[in-house]
Amino acid sequence: MSKLNVLDGVKPRVIKIPRDTAELSLEVKDKERPLIDRLESLQDIISAEVGDTALTRARSLEREYDIRQLYIKYEGDNPNGT
Numbered sequence: 001m002s003k004l005n006v007l008d009g010v011k012p013r014v015i016k017i018p019r020d021t022a023e024l025s026l027e028v029k030d031k032e033r034p035l036i037d038r039l040e041s042l043q044d045i046i047s048a049e050v051g052d053t054a055l056t057r058a059r060s061l062e063r064e065y066d067i068r069q070l071y072i073k074y075e076g077d078n079p080n081g082t
Contacts, residue, residue: 021045 017025027033027041046055055071062070 018048021048
């Protein structure tokens with residue numbers, strides 16, 4: 001009896017990052033910039049990419065992977081189900 005691989009037949013999806021989001025990401029990573037500017041760029045990314053979907057803190061994943069704060073975009077609360 002062969003094992004079923006969950007990934008059998010699955011093709012990876014290429015994630016396309018919009019140019020403005022990529023540029024904002026570079027601003028967030030630039031440690032030479034003032035912290036307030038970096039945080040504003042991060043807020044702009046969240047506003048552009050998340051939309052009205054709530055971000056949920058993933059505390060169990062934070063503990064498991066020793067991450068300080070991790071937020072996920074939970075589409076289950078989205079009434080459109082997109």
